Amino acid sequence: MRILSVVGARPQFVKLAPIAHAMAGRAEHVIVHTGQHYDEAMSDVFFRDLGIPEPDVNLEVGSGRHGAQTAAMLAGLEPVFEEYAPDWVLVYGDTNSTLAAAVAAVKMHLPLAHLEAGLRSFNRRMPEEHNRVLTDHAADLLLAPSEVAMRHLAHEGLAERSVMVGDVMTDVLFATRDAVAGEPLPLDGVEPGAFYLSTIHRPDNTDDPTRLTAILDSLASLDRPVVLLAHPRLRALAEQHGLSLDRGALHAIPPLAYPQLVAAAAASAGVVTDSGGLQKEAFLLRVPCTTIRPETEWVETVELGWNRLVDPETQDLAAAVVRPLPAATDATPYGDGHAARRVVDALVGVQAD
Ligand code: UD1
Numbered sequence: 375m376r377i378l379s380v381v382g383a384r385p386q387f388v389k390l391a392p393i394a395h396a397m398a399g400r401a402e403h404v405i406v407h408t409g410q411h412y413d414e415a416m417s418d419v420f421f422r423d424l425g426i427p428e429p430d431v432n433l434e435v436g437s438g439r440h441g442a443q444t445a446a447m448l449a450g451l452e453p454v455f456e457e458y459a460p461d462w463v464l465v466y467g468d469t470n471s472t473l474a475a476a477v478a479a480v481k482m483h484l485p486l487a488h489l490e491a492g493l494r495s496f497n498r499r500m501p502e503e504h505n506r507v508l509t510d511h512a513a514d515l516l517l518a519p520s521e522v523a524m525r526h527l528a529h530e531g532l533a534e535r536s537v538m539v540g541d542v543m544t545d546v547l548f549a550t551r552d553a554v555a556g557e558p559l560p561l562d563g564v565e566p567g568a569f570y571l572s573t574i575h576r577p578d579n580t581d582d583p584t585r586l587t588a589i590l591d592s593l594a595s596l597d598r599p600v601v602l603l604a605h606p607r608l609r610a611l612a613e614q615h616g617l618s619l620d621r622g623a624l625h626a627i628p629p630l631a632y633p634q635l636v637a638a639a640a641a642s643a644g645v646v647t648d649s650g651g652l653q654k655e656a657f658l659l660r661v662p663c664t665t666i667r668p669e670t671e672w673v674e675t676v677e678l679g680w681n682r683l684v685d686p687e688t689q690d691l692a693a694a695v696v697r698p699l700p701a702a703t704d705a706t707p708y709g710d711g712h713a714a715r716r717v718v719d720a721l722v723g724v725q726a727d
Pocket of ligand 1: 469502
């Protein structure tokens with residue numbers, strides 16, 4: 375059986391790693407990189423550190439507005455799908471690369487599987503929400519990370535195509551956490567347990583200068599150093615708006631590679647982010663997280679007390695960040711760290727009609 379994975383953006387490389395390993399010896403695995411993320415720190419370093427084979431194809435699409443970027447991927451994927459004629463096209467998460475590959479596959483009548491199916495923010499302003507809803511409804515096989523995701527899929531009439539596999543990011547997080555345990559902190563100028571780790575990159579937080587100013591001001595006023603891992607989108611927009619990323623408690627550095635990110639998050643006193651992946655990683659590491667968004671797809675992190683949603687324009691971010699530690703929990707809403715094997719089981723054992 376030949377399975378063709380399409381990835382393009384940073385969180386997809388992390389999800390691809392356990393899948394690529396689980397595929398070995400069970401299916402022929404073709405990796406196609408759209409080129410949505412192309413910087414060394416946003417792409418290559420993940421393939422290297424996580425032992426992912428080099429992509430078989432790189433479309434080198436690069437950045438652009440939603441329409442132009444998605445269209446370039448769609449046009450580029452068609453001949454690749456034709457050449458490889460895969461038994462499954464496997465798409466990951468909710469980025470423009472996911473949607474482009476989903477549309478290309480269904481138009482060519484290729485069986486389509488969606489990994490991380492069923493997540494919903496119910497916020498129609500987010501490009502990720504359009505991408506995931508459209509992809510779920512196009513796909514033949516929906517691989518869900520949690521019971522909540524399974525419920526969303528059932529509610530939308532997609533139960534028959536859905537399989538609960540667990541979360542593959544949990545697989546890679548646990549393996550990486552164990553591999554980096556005991557290594558020195560990969561950050562200069564801060565002590566373990568005495569800093570906050572932050573990432574901000576969502577368009578709703580970065581694109582409006584008033585909102586971005588409120589976020590940066592509240593981060594700068596926190597009671598401990600804040601290490602801000604600056605995504606290229608944030609750097610570009612802060613510069614455009616004339617906003618400094620280095621002031622008060624705030625100190626910006628380039629994005630970290632995955633093992634260093636896990637080590638830094640595990641050693642932090644708290645995470646402040648708008649990233650979906652990092653909210654969940656903080657929970658899995660049992661580090662309190664404060665999320666600068668009105669809602670989250672990973673609702674279990676909030677229900678269990680390890681994540682709090684805050685709007686820094688109307689609420690006190692500092693009060694949320696310094697809140698007392700939540701009650702300990704041994705809940706495992708995202709599975710047992712063996713989701714990738716179940717994904718391959720489902721792909722190898724199930725034929726879409
Ligand atoms: C994308 C995903 C988002 C995911 C995020 C992870 C969509 C709609 N969004 O958002 O779900 O959480 O990736 O990082 O697909 N840039 C660079 N170098 C790079 C990549 C991006 O400089 O390697 C800059 C470009 O100027 C670009 C901007 O960052 O305009 C945004 O990149 P893009 O891929 O469009 O979206 P992200 O914000 O990264």
